[in-house]
Amino acid sequence: MSHCCNLGGIDRALYKRSSEDELPLIRPDEPSTYQCIFTCFKSAAHAPQHAGMPSEGYIRLDKDHQASPATPGSNVLPVELAQPFIGIAAGLGMPPVMTYTAYVLINYMLKDPRGPLTRENLQSIFRFYELPDEEHFRQVHVCCEIAAAAAIRAAFTALEAARSGDRAVVLTSLKAMQVGITEIMVEMGKMRKGCDPKVFFQPIRIPLGGWPERMGGVIFKGVPGMPEPYISGGASGTQTTTIPVLDAALGIGHVDGNAEFMADQDGGNLQTFAMSTKDSHIINAYAACVDAMHGFRKAHQAFVSTYILRQMPSAEQSQPAAPQGTGDRALLGS
Numbered sequence: 032m033s034h035c036c037n038l039g040g041i042d043r044a045l046y047k048r049s050s051e052d053e054l055p056l057i058r059p060d061e062p063s064t065y066q067c068i069f070t071c072f073k074s075a076a077h078a079p080q081h082a083g084m085p086s087e088g089y090i091r092l093d094k095d096h097q098a099s100p101a102t103p104g105s106n107v108l109p110v111e112l113a114q115p116f117i118g119i120a121a122g123l124g125m126p127p128v129m130t131y132t133a134y135v136l137i138n139y140m141l142k143d144p145r146g147p148l149t150r151e152n153l154q155s156i157f158r159f160y161e162l163p164d165e166e167h168f169r170q171v172h173v174c175c176e177i178a179a180a181a182a183i184r185a186a187f188t189a190l191e192a193a194r195s196g197d198r199a200v201v202l203t204s205l206k207a208m209q210v211g212i213t214e215i216m217v218e219m220g221k222m223r224k225g226c227d228p229k230v231f232f233q234p235i236r237i238p239l240g241g242w243p244e245r246m247g248g249v250i251f252k253g254v255p256g257m258p259e260p261y262i263s264g265g266a267s268g269t270q271t272t273t274i275p276v277l278d279a280a281l282g283i284g285h286v287d288g289n290a291e292f293m294a295d296q297d298g299g300n301l302q303t304f305a306m307s308t309k310d311s312h313i314i315n316a317y318a319a320c321v322d323a324m325h326g327f328r329k330a331h332q333a334f335v336s337t338y339i340l341r342q343m344p345s346a347e348q349s350q351p352a353a354p355q356g357t358g359d360r361a362l363l364g365s
């Protein structure tokens with residue numbers, strides 16, 4: 032029996048076109064009823080964190096699961112959705128928007144609970160469409176995260192060994208880290224096999240946009256104290272912690288970024304250690320990890336081009352300053 036839920040099916044057709052009076056007002060401290068109204072599923076451990084998904088579907092999609100055009104009032108979330116959503120988000124200490132955590136990290140279950148953690152055995156809990164491409168898009172992300180686990184484990188072992196000056200363990204861990212990072216890339220490389228760039232551009236990415244300014248943000252009806260409109264980016268791989276953790280361990284800084292965080296690291300990072308050893312084996316193993324991270328970003332940039340830039344109407348392509356990324360942030364490298 033499947034507990035999956037198609038969130039496209041709870042869109043405006045249900046809410047806008049029927050009498051809003053018929054919808055019960057759900058108490059935020061009862062997230063289980065929040066689930067029920069969407070006739071979703073019977074078991075999902077992290078259900079409250081999924082609270083942004085129905086709201087995103089409501090605002091972004093029309094009854095045919097196509098992008099809902101931005102018309103006056105189309106950015107208003109009715110009180111029946113807004114109140115429980117804001118209550119749940121506040122309770123979790125999270126912003127009221129669908130995050131990468133909700134969309135990817137906790138949005139899967141095992142078809143065979145005793146089976147392996149492999150793509151074939153994964154199934155989304157929530158989805159916006161009955162599209163295999165959407166399922167594949169999410170599964171590839173989940174598999175990248177699974178692959179990242181080995182790299183992160185190796186990174187922590189290497190950092191610990193560096194602290195205690197155990198060069199042999201640093202070397203083997205750096206090698207394991209490189210294998211792990213390469214594995215992330217291999218998993219990401221499977222995207223093209225099941226997710227068509229055209230289908231990604233329209234409609235898959237539509238509910239990933241959050242509440243951007245250019246769409247008028249979102250108005251949470253019946254929730255006093257919320258900014259009107261509320262503006263926020265949406266779900267994006269940017270929100271993963273795995274890649275930044277690997278960056279930090281390796282001492283890879285970003286122009287806009289994490290130098291301060293890395294400087295705060297107790298005992299420095301693997302770059303500092305590798306250089307201090309003057310050991311060519313360790314330095315080469317460290318450099319191979321940095322190369323692998325560079326390879327990941329190069330491959331990722333190619334996806335951004337194929338799945339976003341090249342899918343844009345030609346008028347937009349000719350103005351590369353304008354395009355927005357998946358979560359409506361600035362597009363990488365544009």
Ligand code: HEM
Pocket residue numbers: 171172175176219222231266267268269270271274275328331334335338339355356357358359360361362363
């Ligand atoms: C079709 C495939 C993909 C597309 C079109 C895509 C698109 C984007 C875009 C446009 C951004 C820029 C910021 C934003 O819009 O939020 C971004 C950032 C990011 N994405 Fe993806 N992405 C894809 C697949 C993946 C996968 C499989 C991962 C693996 C976890 C991933 C991880 C990241 C990370 C870590 C960032 C932050 C930037 C960085 O650290 O380099 N993305 N992505």
